[in-house]
Amino acid sequence: HSVGIIGAPFSKGQVRDGVECAPNKLRAAGLLERLQQQGCAVKDYGNLTFENVALDEPVKGSKSVRTVGSANQRLSEAVKAVKRDGHTAVMLGGDHSLAIGSIHGHTAAVGPVSVVWVDAHADIHTPLSSNTGNIHGQPMSYLLYELQSKVPPLPNFSWMKPCLSSRDLVYIGLRDVDPEEHYIMKLLTVKAFSMTQVDQLGVARVMEETCDYLSKKPIHLSYDIDAIDPSVTPATGTPAVGGLTYREGIYITEYLCQTGLLSAVDMVEVNPLRGRTEDDVHSTVSTAVDLLLGCFGRRREG
Numbered sequence: 001h002s003v004g005i006i007g008a009p010f011s012k013g014q015v016r017d018g019v020e021c022a023p024n025k026l027r028a029a030g031l032l033e034r035l036q037q038q039g040c041a042v043k044d045y046g047n048l049t050f051e052n053v054a055l056d057e058p059v060k061g062s063k064s065v066r067t068v069g070s071a072n073q074r075l076s077e078a079v080k081a082v083k084r085d086g087h088t089a090v091m092l093g094g095d096h097s098l099a100i101g102s103i104h105g106h107t108a109a110v111g112p113v114s115v116v117w118v119d120a121h122a123d124i125h126t127p128l129s130s131n132t133g134n135i136h137g138q139p140m141s142y143l144l145y146e147l148q149s150k151v152p153p154l155p156n157f158s159w160m161k162p163c164l165s166s167r168d169l170v171y172i173g174l175r176d177v178d179p180e181e182h183y184i185m186k187l188l189t190v191k192a193f194s195m196t197q198v199d200q201l202g203v204a205r206v207m208e209e210t211c212d213y214l215s216k217k218p219i220h221l222s223y224d225i226d227a228i229d230p231s232v233t234p235a236t237g238t239p240a241v242g243g244l245t246y247r248e249g250i251y252i253t254e255y256l257c258q259t260g261l262l263s264a265v266d267m268v269e270v271n272p273l274r275g276r277t278e279d280d281v282h283s284t285v286s287t288a289v290d291l292l293l294g295c296f297g298r299r300r301e302g
């Protein structure tokens with residue numbers, strides 16, 4: 001595996017400080033060295049710098065729109081470049097609003113992709129349906145062709161066009177979905193394996209059905225650490241009880257790795273400041289590292 005790492009220390013898709021510290025925390029935990037030890041070629045593209053747009057007043061309720069738009073434009077270019085260099089792109093967030101730029105840039109480089117979105121949340125609010133105005137709860141609406149009539153033109157977003165079909169999206173791990181999001185998902189018949197299906201089918205069957213459902217397009221795995229149960233990964237901004245076990249989370253990455261289709265991975269919403277203890281932070285960060293190692297060939301059997 002050839003891996004290109006992009007650090008995206010960005011937090012303005014939500015309101016809690018700390019998530020911008022995750023890229024360096026993940027590196028400090030030995031992510032690159034462990035990828036190399038398991039035989040990956042690793043190129044670190046460093047951390048992107050994002051400018052804070054002044055007077056970034058809410059637009060139709062969405063917060064920090066201009067700053068989020070500018071950050072994602074920069075990220076899109078960076079991911080495109082990593083793909084053009086021939087690597088599997090790894091984007092270390094930062095909050096989940098960054099999926100806008102990551103998936104946009106990935107698509108710009110390779111054409112249409114499948115998205116596997118592992119998350120407690122659907123992140124499919126529109127700017128107008130969101131109750132919080134936090135764009136990390138909205139990235140999917142910016143990306144989906146089918147929702148473009150529901151997303152008003154926003155400042156610093158004119159650079160992007162929708163680039164994902166709802167038919168090429170699968171959710172895994174949902175358990176905290178707002179009514180407005182559920183309505184949108186039903187309308188678009190989005191394929192989703194909530195924690196109910198994970199319980200009913202088991203993670204192995206969920207992954208078989210996910211890959212049978214998807215075409216053979218390159219896969220963009222967008223992994224929100226809050227998909228994992230907060231007992232394992234508490235240091236995150238919007239924890240939700242009843243999440244994936246460590247083993248289920250790892251199995252997802254092992255399964256997608258062996259498809260040979262994995263083309264980009266986001267690891268987002270690790271927030272070291274949201275751990276109550278050092279152990280909380282360590283457990284969260286080391287789980288995120290292990291999930292990424294699973295994407296790139298690490299097998300528990302050795």
Ligand SMILES: CN[C@](CCCC[B-](O)(O)O)(CCN1CCCCC1)C(=O)O
Binds near residue numbers: 121125130134
């Ligand atoms: C479920 N939607 C939330 C959370 C979004 C999480 C983003 B992610 O990237 O971490 O997945 C929460 C909205 N609820 C907050 C509590 C009261 C009810 C609404 C939102 O802010 O839209």
Ligand SMILES: [Mn+2]
Binds near residue numbers: 096123224
């Ligand atoms: Mn998310």
Ligand SMILES: [Mn+2]
Binds near residue numbers: 224227
């Ligand atoms: Mn989430």
Ligand SMILES: [Mn+2]
Binds near residue numbers: 211216
């Ligand atoms: Mn198929």
